[in-house]
Amino acid sequence: MVTCAIIGATGAVGMEVAKCMHSRQSTFGPTAPALYASPRSAGKVMSTLYGDLTIAAFDVDLVNSSSYDYIFLAVSGSFSLEWAEKLTNGGKTVVIDNSSAFRYHDSIPLVVPEINLAAIGPDDKLIANPNCTTAIAAMALHPIHAKYTIETLIVSSYQATSGAGEPGMQELLEGTRKQLEDLAAPPQPAKMFSHPIAFNCIPCIDKLQDNGYTKEEMKVAWETRKIFCAPDMKVSVTAVRIPTLRAHSEAISIQTKDVIDVAGVKEVLATAKGLVVKDDTANDVYPMPLTSSGADNVEVGRIRQSLVFGDRGVEIFVCGDQLLRGAALNAVLIAEAMEGRKA
Numbered sequence: 608m609v610t611c612a613i614i615g616a617t618g619a620v621g622m623e624v625a626k627c628m629h630s631r632q633s634t635f636g637p638t639a640p641a642l643y644a645s646p647r648s649a650g651k652v653m654s655t656l657y658g659d660l661t662i663a664a665f666d667v668d669l670v671n672s673s674s675y676d677y678i679f680l681a682v683s684g685s686f687s688l689e690w691a692e693k694l695t696n697g698g699k700t701v702v703i704d705n706s707s708a709f710r711y712h713d714s715i716p717l718v719v720p721e722i723n724l725a726a727i728g729p730d731d732k733l734i735a736n737p738n739c740t741t742a743i744a745a746m747a748l749h750p751i752h753a754k755y756t757i758e759t760l761i762v763s764s765y766q767a768t769s770g771a772g773e774p775g776m777q778e779l780l781e782g783t784r785k786q787l788e789d790l791a792a793p794p795q796p797a798k799m800f801s802h803p804i805a806f807n808c809i810p811c812i813d814k815l816q817d818n819g820y821t822k823e824e825m826k827v828a829w830e831t832r833k834i835f836c837a838p839d840m841k842v843s844v845t846a847v848r849i850p851t852l853r854a855h856s857e858a859i860s861i862q863t864k865d866v867i868d869v870a871g872v873k874e875v876l877a878t879a880k881g882l883v884v885k886d887d888t889a890n891d892v893y894p895m896p897l898t899s900s901g902a903d904n905v906e907v908g909r910i911r912q913s914l915v916f917g918d919r920g921v922e923i924f925v926c927g928d929q930l931l932r933g934a935a936l937n938a939v940l941i942a943e944a945m946e947g948r949k950a
């Protein structure tokens with residue numbers, strides 16, 4: 608029996624981890640996870656696919672006394688910095704961290720299972736899960752990179768409010784509801800975002816860096832290079848928050864080393880794991896947040912030859928549920944693969 612705990616179980620990612628575990632019957636399904644959150648949530652009962660489960664307040668000794676096989680961490684970067692290594696419990700537990708705390712450490716694997724599972728060594732006990740915008744793009748980009756060698760990426764993202772967790776979604780819903788009561792009223796003041804998000808879009812996610820890009824934008828560059836082992840790949844991103852609940856979308860311009868064409872791209876994407884090609888624009892079939900929300904696979908479409916890069920470039924549009932592909936599902940697939948290695 609594989610035993611697991613979710614820390615941050617009441618949050619947007621934590622709740623999805625429990626659902627993903629349940630759906631992966633082969634490895635995790637039979638055993639309900641232990642759920643931990645902040646002391647605010649202690650004793651609360653959460654309805655899950657495993658039935659009603661009671662939340663415990665996080666306490667490192669309490670958690671370590673259970674010697675779980677896997678811990679899914681879904682709290683904050685500062686929380687992970689403080690606790691992640693201690694939670695490996697002297698090597699007894701594998702900790703898969705959804706935060707950005709360890710992604711850029713050379714000695715910590717940053718993993719998308721379909722791409723670089725081999726980055727996990729036999730003694731690795733702390734594994735970093737990538738940023739959601741990075742993970743979704745990577746699913747479509749890696750097969751293209753493997754065939755044509757990507758040299759340059761220019762990305763514009765359209766990111767859902769759940770990227771800011773459960774409170775982000777609540778702010779969109781509440782702001783929209785209030786605005787619809789009186790369209791002439793000033794927007795609700797923003798708490799989670801830097802401006803009201805209802806009926807708006809905000810071209811700034813996370814902290815501004817010295818180079819004029821935001822941290823969210825730089826994460827995509829840093830992480831794509833690390834996951835693809837492509838330190839020289841040129842990556843420029845504009846990350847934008849939009850008033851949707853779930854699923855991030857990205858328009859991606861790709862410039863390659865080798866000559867590339869649409870038919871070849873479609874062929875390589877059609878057989879790639881974790882992807883579904885939705886590319887029939889004449890019949891209004893393309894990736895969208897509404898169709899990719901709740902789905903395990905990333906949608907890719909609008910595949911066309913680049914007017915800018917000619918026969919060394921294509922344009923694609925991707926859309927994926929960032930709570931799943933960009934967080935919970937990616938983490939559970941990592942654990943499943945690590946468990947599979949033991950067999």
Ligand SMILES: NC(=O)C1=CN([C@@H]2O[C@H](COP(=O)(O)OP(=O)(O)OC[C@H]3O[C@@H](n4cnc5c(N)ncnc54)[C@H](OP(=O)(O)O)[C@@H]3O)[C@@H](O)[C@H]2O)C=CC1
Pocket residue numbers: 614615616617618619620621643644645646647648665680681682683684686705706707737738739769770771772773774929930933934
């Ligand atoms: N949302 C997304 O799309 C993605 C998020 N991530 C990362 O995943 C992590 C979680 O994000 P998300 O689910 O969105 O965040 P939420 O704000 O929705 O959830 C945060 C969770 O952390 C818990 N928590 C807060 N403080 C403590 C504490 N002291 N001890 C134990 N638990 C605590 C909260 O519990 P309580 O309810 O008791 O406060 C809650 O369960 C973050 O690091 C984020 O960067 C990564 C990829 C995508």
Ligand SMILES: N[C@@H](CC(=O)OP(=O)(O)O)C(=O)O
Pocket residue numbers: 705706707737738739766767769770771812813823826
């Ligand atoms: N920053 C992402 C979500 C997230 O939490 O990312 P990260 O794990 O890199 O902090 C968003 O706002 O959509």
